[in-house]
Each structure stands twice: as C-alpha cells, then as structure tokens.
Amino acid sequence: MRIACVLGMSLLSAGAASSEADQALQAKLSVLAAGHHGKVALYAEDLVTGKTVALNADTPVQTASVIKLTVLYEALEQVRDGKVHFDDKLTLTHGDQVAGSGVLAFFDTPQQLTFKDALTLMIILSDNTATNLAIDHLGLKSIDDQIVALGLKDTWLYKKIYLPSSGPMPADQKTFGLGKTTAYEMATVMKRLVTCDLDPPSAGATAPNPKSPAPRADQPLCDVAMHMLKSQFYRNSIPRYLEAQDSSEKDSEIANKTGALDAVRNDVGVVITRNGPILISEFTYQNQDHSWTPDNEGEVLMAKMAKEIVSAWAN
Numbered sequence: 001m002r003i004a005c006v007l008g009m010s011l012l013s014a015g016a017a018s019s020e021a022d023q024a025l026q027a028k029l030s031v032l033a034a035g036h037h038g039k040v041a042l043y044a045e046d047l048v049t050g051k052t053v054a055l056n057a058d059t060p061v062q063t064a065s066v067i068k069l070t071v072l073y074e075a076l077e078q079v080r081d082g083k084v085h086f087d088d089k090l091t092l093t094h095g096d097q098v099a100g101s102g103v104l105a106f107f108d109t110p111q112q113l114t115f116k117d118a119l120t121l122m123i124i125l126s127d128n129t130a131t132n133l134a135i136d137h138l139g140l141k142s143i144d145d146q147i148v149a150l151g152l153k154d155t156w157l158y159k160k161i162y163l164p165s166s167g168p169m170p171a172d173q174k175t176f177g178l179g180k181t182t183a184y185e186m187a188t189v190m191k192r193l194v195t196c197d198l199d200p201p202s203a204g205a206t207a208p209n210p211k212s213p214a215p216r217a218d219q220p221l222c223d224v225a226m227h228m229l230k231s232q233f234y235r236n237s238i239p240r241y242l243e244a245q246d247s248s249e250k251d252s253e254i255a256n257k258t259g260a261l262d263a264v265r266n267d268v269g270v271v272i273t274r275n276g277p278i279l280i281s282e283f284t285y286q287n288q289d290h291s292w293t294p295d296n297e298g299e300v301l302m303a304k305m306a307k308e309i310v311s312a313w314a315n
Contacts, residue, residue, distance in 0.1 A: 022053070024312075025053055028308050029308060032308070033055055033301075036298070038263070038285060038288055038298065039284065040056065040282075040284050041182065041283040041284075041285075042056070042280075042281065042282050043183040043184040043187045044281065045278070046276065047270075047279055048276030048277070053309065055183075057183045057184040058154070058182050058183075060172075060176070060181070061176075061180065061181065061183070061266075061283045062179075062264050062266075063179035063186070063259055064177075064178065064179075064264050065260065065266075066267075066283075067181065068126065068259075069186065069193070069257050070143055070147055070157055070179075070189055071119075071138065071143055072119060072193070072228070074142060075119055075134065080198060084138065086115055086116035088114065088137065089112055089113075090115055090118055090133050091110055092112070096129055096133060097109070098129050098161055098163065100128040102129055102130060103125060103127060104121060104129035104130050105129050115134070118137070119228065120228055123232065124228060125233050126234065126257075128162060131160075132163065135160050140157065140160070144156060150188070150189070154181060155181040156180050157178070158170070158177070158178060158179055158180075161178060183281045183282065186268050186281050187280075187281035190257075190268050193226065194270045196221075198222070229257060230252045230254065232252075232269075234258040235256075236296075237256070237267035237306070238269045240307075241304070254269060255270050256270070257269065263285060264298070267282050267299075273310065273313075273314035275313070278314065280305075280306050282302040
C-alpha cells in the first residue's frame with residue numbers, strides 16, 4: 001500500500017514538473033516573439049509524446065516558398081498512383097525561366113531534365129523555374145484539390161511563381177501573393193511527409209503514428225522526399241543552432257523548407273532527435289528587417305525558437 005502511494009505521488013510530481021516545463025517553454029517563446037520587430041506564427045509538435053506549443057498557429061500567413069511542400073506532397077501521390085514518374089522528361093525553354101531563387105534561370109535553353117530533377121531543385125535550392133515546371137507537370141488544380149482533400153481550410157497555392165494568374169482569383173490572393181497557409185496547417189503537410197502518410201484522411205481517420213512503419217510500397221517515395229528536404233541549402237533558421245554533424249557525408253538530421261520575401265521569413269521542418277522527431281513550423285511576417293543576409297532578424301528569431309523547443313523536449 002505504501003509502495004503504491006509513493007508511486008502515485010511520484011507520477012503526480014512528474015506530471016506537475018512536465019506541465020511546468022511546458023509552461024516555461026511557452027513563456028520563453030512568447031518573450032522571443034514579443035521582442036521581434038514584426039509578427040510571428042508558430043506551431044511545434046513532439047511526434048512521439050504528442051506535446052505541442054503554439055503562437056497564432058491558426059492565423060493565415062503568406063507562405064512564400066514554403067508552399068512548395070504541397071507541390072512535393074502531390075508529386076508523391078501522383079508518382080504512387082502512376083500518373084507521373086520521377087524519370088518523366090521535362091523540357092526547359094527560355095519562356096519557362098523566371099526570376100528569384102534557383103539556378104535554372106541561368107541555363108542555356110532548350111534543356112532537358114527529369115521530373116525528379118525539377119523537384120530536387122525546387123526543394124534544395126527553392127528554384128522558382130523548377131517549381132513552375134513541376135506545377136505544370138502535376139497541374140495546379142490537382143495540387144489545390146489535394147490541399148482540399150487533406151482537410152486544409154486556410155492553405156492554397158494561387159498560381160505559378162512570377163507569372164500572372166490564370167482565371168479569376170479569390171479576393172485574398174492580392175493579400176497573400178503566391179500562397180497562403182497557417183503554421184498549424186503547413187505543419188500537417190510536413191508531418192505527412194515525415195510519417196509517410198500519403199493517403200488523404202477519411203472520415204473518422206486517426207492521426208498517423210510516427211512509430212508505426214509506413215506501407216512498404218510508399219516508404220521509398222517518402223525517402224526520396226526526405227532526402228531532398230534534408231539536403232536543403234538554406235540552413236539559417238531551424239538548423240542554425242541545431243546542426244550537429246557534417247551533412248556532406250550523410251543526410252542531415254534536420255529536414256526543412258524555407259520561404260522568404262522582403263518582409264517575410266518562414267521555415268517548416270523536422271528535427272530528428274535521439275528521442276524522436278520534433279516538428280517545427282515557423283512564420284515571421286510584416287517584418288521591419290528586409291535585409292537579405294544570414295542574420296536577418298526573422299531568420300535568427302526562428303533559429304532561437306527552434307533551439308528552445310528542441311532543448312525543452314529532446315532533453
């Protein structure tokens with residue numbers, strides 16, 4: 001009886017300590033966000049324990065290039081269904097080349113590359129020209145239909161990059177530009193890539209279990225996507241203070257996709273710790289710092305917040 005009583009008191013004590021730690025993390029993140037010269041939206045989740053932390057996680061925000069995660073997700077779905085193939089040949093023409101991030105805009109044309117090449121450049125270098133090639137190959141409507149099928153209410157890809165929209169646009173397109181989302185909804189897209197959950201949710205479906213293996217046929221597809229995300233070139237935000245290994249020899253333990261505009265810095269990713277994966281979805285917007293340097297205030301803020309989250313949960 002005494003043993004049971006002591007055990008019960010120990011469990012209560014541990015629960016109280018955990019609650020206090022969660023409150024302390026929330027407080028630290030709130031202080032960091034309050035000091036930012038702009039606005040912040042954040043959602044993070046420990047995929048093993050189920051712990052979450054959030055700041056304005058349901059506020060619609062500009063995606064910038066983070067919306068490319070939805071293109072990658074739809075690509076995996078269509079490859080799995082045999083509608084497209086990684087080795088499909090795409091022809092780059094001069095008319096396809098657009099400004100902004102990436103390298104394809106500087107290539108001589110015509111140039112042939114595979115669909116997988118386009119996806120790789122879209123993720124690793126955030127190549128805008130490659131993204132438009134991928135959107136054309138998949139179909140813009142198919143990508144947005146998939147977003148709807150995933151149950152995302154505030155996420156949308158409006159158009160191709162640096163090109164005029166085709167057809168009537170929703171009234172909020174002028175506000176969000178390329179795409180809109182929330183910190184929580186974009187986290188769910190990344191979560192599906194991490195857990196290799198490629199099926200749209202059905203009525204009454206439960207959330208995927210990160211400890212349960214994905215269907216054997218799907219895992220190679222997800223491995224391709226995760227390799228791209230772990231090879232991300234832009235590492236000034238979530239990975240900044242967390243990168244602990246030389247990823248030139250093997251995949252990083254951090255997979256992420258960034259997005260940036262003058263007044264926007266975003267990063268959505270997963271940090272693989274020894275205790276399991278931690279999902280982090282961060283958006284900074286209406287930023288006063290418009291500089292394009294590694295020490296942009298928004299990027300440094302996201303790095304600090306990611307470090308606080310991982311330090312609190314991984315230890």
